[in-house]
Amino acid sequence: MTAKLIDGNALAAQIRAEVAGRTAALKARGVQPHLAIILVGEDPASQVYVKHKAADSEQTGLKASLERLPATLSEADLLARIRALNEDPSVHGILVQLPLPKHMDTHKVIETISPAKDVDGFHVASAGALMVGQPGFWPCTPYGCLKMLESIGYDLKGKHAVVIGRSNIVGKPMAMMLLGRDATVTVCHSRTKDLGAITRQADVVVAAVGKRNVLTADMIKPGAVVIDVGMNRNDEGKLCGDVDFAGVKEVAGWITPVPGGVGPMTRAMLLVNTIEAAERSAQ
Numbered sequence: 001m002t003a004k005l006i007d008g009n010a011l012a013a014q015i016r017a018e019v020a021g022r023t024a025a026l027k028a029r030g031v032q033p034h035l036a037i038i039l040v041g042e043d044p045a046s047q048v049y050v051k052h053k054a055a056d057s058e059q060t061g062l063k064a065s066l067e068r069l070p071a072t073l074s075e076a077d078l079l080a081r082i083r084a085l086n087e088d089p090s091v092h093g094i095l096v097q098l099p100l101p102k103h104m105d106t107h108k109v110i111e112t113i114s115p116a117k118d119v120d121g122f123h124v125a126s127a128g129a130l131m132v133g134q135p136g137f138w139p140c141t142p143y144g145c146l147k148m149l150e151s152i153g154y155d156l157k158g159k160h161a162v163v164i165g166r167s168n169i170v171g172k173p174m175a176m177m178l179l180g181r182d183a184t185v186t187v188c189h190s191r192t193k194d195l196g197a198i199t200r201q202a203d204v205v206v207a208a209v210g211k212r213n214v215l216t217a218d219m220i221k222p223g224a225v226v227i228d229v230g231m232n233r234n235d236e237g238k239l240c241g242d243v244d245f246a247g248v249k250e251v252a253g254w255i256t257p258v259p260g261g262v263g264p265m266t267r268a269m270l271l272v273n274t275i276e277a278a279e280r281s282a283q
């Protein structure tokens with residue numbers, strides 16, 4: 001068996017087109033949706049990501065303002081800048097690119113963003129809203145994974161979904177979203193014993209560990225859906241996920257590639273959250 005590919009680039013393009021339509025409708029009502037992006041420091045990968053986020057925004061008609069702040073900026077100054085953006089009615093979404101320089105408390109920075117503008121969905125208010133099924137913003141990566149499952153018409157009701165990884169921005173919210181779709185969810189992590197015994201029972205596996213080859217062909221039930229959130233480099237420096245793609249695709253029913261899978265969907269869902277924030281503010 002060779003798994004079918006869930007193409008993140010193609011799905012993200014569809015989503016961007018939908019966002020462009022919603023943006024045009026809002027602009028016709030005199031509202032210019034605006035995403036404020038803050039980058040602190042000069043992390044090379046972060047510089048590329050924020051550039052892509054700004055370009056995606058502009059491609060869909062959203063305004064993006066990208067502020068590049070020095071790595072030496074004090075935490076107090078960053079918090080003051082975020083508070084000013086919270087108060088600015090022309091700004092609908094605020095995104096602080098992670099990771100932050102070591103002298104800053106990431107939790108404190110995220111908690112300073114107004115929940116109404118938290119388009120990354122990282123604020124505790126956003127996490128709480130997801131937990132209790134109230135309106136809020138969902139973190140872009142797990143939200144993108146859910147959209148990928150929807151795109152293949154996959155009905156999660158009663159299915160066993162296994163999430164590998166328990167981070168606050170991917171693993172935990174992913175588990176909540178799957179639970180919200182009536183899946184039976186198991187969360188595995190670094191202390192889980194006999195991971196393969198659990199993943200072999202799964203109809204859906206989401207791998208979000210940040211380590212290559214966490215999931216191999218012998219750990220998969222034939223026909224399972226495999227979503228790879230990982231972004232690692234192999235020995236040749238090539239981008240790869242957490243899943244042994246070559247082996248797993250021979251057993252799985254569906255699989256997401258890296259690159260071209262969850263990454264583009266993360267970016268697309270940021271646009272969705274931003275247009276949603278602007279629409280809510282215009283109500």
Ligand SMILES: Nc1nc2c(c(=O)[nH]1)N[C@@H](CN(C=O)c1ccc(C(=O)N[C@@H](CCC(=O)O)C(=O)O)cc1)CN2
Nearest residue numbers: 049096097098099120140259260261262263264266267
């Ligand atoms: N404030 C945030 N910071 C970070 C987030 C986030 O969601 N919000 N996530 C990651 C980085 N990230 C977005 O910021 C991100 C990384 C990669 C991609 C992506 O499209 N990857 C491509 C490959 C890119 C390449 O060739 O290097 C792919 O997988 O196809 C999107 C978003 C950490 N920080």
